[in-house]
Every structure is written in structure tokens, then in C-alpha cells.
Amino acid sequence: MKRRPDADGDKKAKPSAYSKALGLLARREHSRRELKLKLRQGGYEGQEAGEALDRLGSQHYQDDDRFAEVLVRTRVAQGYGPMRLRAELKSHGLPDARIRAVLEEAEVDWAKSAADQLRRRFGGKAAADMTERARRAQFLLRRGFPAATVRNLSLIHI
Structure with missing residues (x-):
């Protein structure tokens, strides 16, 4: 037309x-x-x-502060970790100090969030072998969880 x-x-x-x-x-x-x-x-x-x-x-x-709070709340609900959130907020031009403050104000238990993501993605079964553990660890790292969270809490064994 x-x-x-x-x-x-x-x-x-x-x-x-x-x-x-x-x-x-x-x-x-x-x-x-x-x-x-x-x-x-x-x-x-x-x-x-x-x-x-x-x-x-x-x-x-x-308001960049309001934008940051909404973005963090949304991404946490989607199962993303703090490293990913930090990078995304940085790409929007927020200063490092404000990014740290917003992530602290969110009061998220990142270990629990990572465990929830593993259960959602892989179910409740334990990893069968080292290859499967590595696959689960890479999954969490790609979602933005720190290596220390993955390593220290042995989340990949869930």
C-alpha cells in the first residue's frame, strides 16, 4: 500500500x-x-x-541512579552475576563508585543465586565427571559469577 x-x-x-x-x-x-x-x-x-x-x-x-537500580534488579532476577552486572553498568557510563554502591545496595546472596541457576539449568543431579563439572563452572562464569564463588562453594557439584 x-x-x-x-x-x-x-x-x-x-x-x-x-x-x-x-x-x-x-x-x-x-x-x-x-x-x-x-x-x-x-x-x-x-x-x-x-x-x-x-x-x-x-x-x-x-536518572542514572534509578536506571542502575532497575537494571540490577532485573538482571539479578534473570540470574546474572555481579561481574556481568558490573560490565553492563560500566557500558552505560556509570562511575565505578556508583556501580559498587548499587551492587552492595542490592543485597544479593550471589552464592545462592549461582546455586539456583545451576539447579534451574542442570536439575538436582550431581556432576558425573570432571568434564561435567567444568561445563557447569563455565556456565556460571559466563553468567557473570566470580571464579571464587564457583570454586569456594563447590557449586559445580550440585
Whole structure:
């Protein structure tokens, strides 16, 4: 089906950077860096995008701290470990001190979380041999659990 041209031509008026970013935030939380990238990809100039992000921040529509808390809560529920969370938060431009604080505030028992992931993935059976133990250890490491958690608690034997 062909589009009919509007009265003023075929192009719609482009929304402001503020409106575009607000629309993105209405769907889910975004980090400032992520919004800036999306606005840049949408063709908005640096100054316009920066002003829009400053305005959204001052109105508390965009908040990197809130974004970090939501992301950590979501990823912990999905069974990811602290190393993976740290890397993901770092990729969103959060400072190391804030990342440490958010992970501490989450108050997660990482050993229990790792054990839960193993049970979910492999059931309740013990690992039959060294190959199976290595496979389970690699699974936990890929999900972002520290090697010390895997090694110290002998989780791969679950």
C-alpha cells in the first residue's frame, strides 16, 4: 500500500530531541549515555540533545541512579552475576563508585543465586565427571559469577 503525501509534502515534522527522549523513557528506563546515543542516531545535534537530557534530568524523568537500580534488579532476577552486572553498568557510563554502591545496595546472596541457576539449568543431579563439572563452572562464569564463588562453594557439584 502506498503512502499518500501530506498536504505539506511527504515528510512529517521531526519531534524535538526532548520529545523523542521522553518517548523513549516512557517505554523503559534509559541511561543518559544510551539516550544520547539514540538521539545522535536519530539525527539530533549534540547541543540540542544535551539540553534535552539536562532538562529531563532536572525534571527527574531521567536518572542514572534509578536506571542502575532497575537494571540490577532485573538482571539479578534473570540470574546474572555481579561481574556481568558490573560490565553492563560500566557500558552505560556509570562511575565505578556508583556501580559498587548499587551492587552492595542490592543485597544479593550471589552464592545462592549461582546455586539456583545451576539447579534451574542442570536439575538436582550431581556432576558425573570432571568434564561435567567444568561445563557447569563455565556456565556460571559466563553468567557473570566470580571464579571464587564457583570454586569456594563447590557449586559445580550440585
